[in-house]
Amino acid sequence: MSETTPASPYGTLPPASPPASRKPISLPRLNEMRARGEKITMLTAYDATFAAVADAAGVECILVGDSLGMVCQGLTSTVGVSLNDMCYHVQSVVRGIQRVQGTAWVIGDMPFGTYHESPDQAMRNATALMQAGAHMIKLEGGGWTTETVRFLVERGIPVCAHLGLTPQTVHALGGYRVQGKGEDAAATLRQHALALQDAGAAMVVLEMVPADLARSLTKELDRCATIGIGAGQGCAGQVLVMHDMLGINLGKNPKFVRNFMQGQGSVLDAMRAYVSAVKDGSFPDNTLHAW
Numbered sequence: 001m002s003e004t005t006p007a008s009p010y011g012t013l014p015p016a017s018p019p020a021s022r023k024p025i026s027l028p029r030l031n032e033m034r035a036r037g038e039k040i041t042m043l044t045a046y047d048a049t050f051a052a053v054a055d056a057a058g059v060e061c062i063l064v065g066d067s068l069g070m071v072c073q074g075l076t077s078t079v080g081v082s083l084n085d086m087c088y089h090v091q092s093v094v095r096g097i098q099r100v101q102g103t104a105w106v107i108g109d110m111p112f113g114t115y116h117e118s119p120d121q122a123m124r125n126a127t128a129l130m131q132a133g134a135h136m137i138k139l140e141g142g143g144w145t146t147e148t149v150r151f152l153v154e155r156g157i158p159v160c161a162h163l164g165l166t167p168q169t170v171h172a173l174g175g176y177r178v179q180g181k182g183e184d185a186a187a188t189l190r191q192h193a194l195a196l197q198d199a200g201a202a203m204v205v206l207e208m209v210p211a212d213l214a215r216s217l218t219k220e221l222d223r224c225a226t227i228g229i230g231a232g233q234g235c236a237g238q239v240l241v242m243h244d245m246l247g248i249n250l251g252k253n254p255k256f257v258r259n260f261m262q263g264q265g266s267v268l269d270a271m272r273a274y275v276s277a278v279k280d281g282s283f284p285d286n287t288l289h290a291w
């Protein structure tokens with residue numbers, strides 16, 4: 001904030017100047033963490049203040065997920081989220097992080113219908129998210145997305161893939177169910193993950209995938225970090241939707257969620273508890289949060 005900007009009475013952001021030990025998160029740093037087995041922490045955020053708090057709590061990656069359709073817009077699925085919505089929220093998150101001189105890596109979700117037609121269409125829409133301030137884009141699906149991922153990566157756009165339960169295709173999948181169960185489904189998921197790594201995806205979210213499959217994929221992928229959500233404790237990192245981990249999901253929490261507000265006095269402390277539980281391997285717990 002410049003010295004001429006009057007102090008705002010609304011929602012003071014955490015203090016600037018991160019501790020000296022915190023360097024900006026970059027792709028090489030995330031890759032080093034994966035290689036040495038340090039868990040990568042990721043949370044969703046959709047606005048400046050929560051993004052700044054997550055950054056201050058030490059969350060390495062902030063996902064501006066299209067789950068904002070549900071938690072911010074009151075939709076029943078992510079299908080109705082637009083590219084403009086995504087750009088607006090990415091800009092807000094990036095401003096929040098910049099205001100506190102934060103270090104987090106920001107990932108912007110490509111919404112439904114914005115990468116499905118062709119690599120050219122994906123490039124155009126990914127450019128909008130990158131220009132809004134994202135460091136990386138995320139898109140759902142395997143197989144047909146491989147060519148698009150290669151196209152984007154070759155043109156300098158870091159990509160996070162998303163396999164398993166892919167919420168944008170919930171209607172085609174018939175509900176929010178565990179994916180990759182059984183030999184054939186597991187083999188297809190594995191083949192998609194390896195192809196996405198070959199195409200240059202630096203991360204892959206594994207959502208609602210059996211823990212054993214996620215663990216073996218994590219060992220097999222040597223250039224792509226697996227980020228689990230309902231995929232057990234064997235992944236290279238973890239992600240949760242912020243509202244779920246703060247216990248403000250008004251519906252029934254999915255099995256893979258832990259309410260980190262319990263026993264904490266502030267959102268900052270809850271996020272710190274999340275970071276420390278992911279780092280020390282106590283969250284997720286395969287007996288409670290996985291299949």
Ligand code: KIV
Pocket residue numbers: 044063064065066067068109205207229239240241
């Ligand atoms: O949109 C989102 O928040 C996501 C996470 C659930 C991984 O894709």
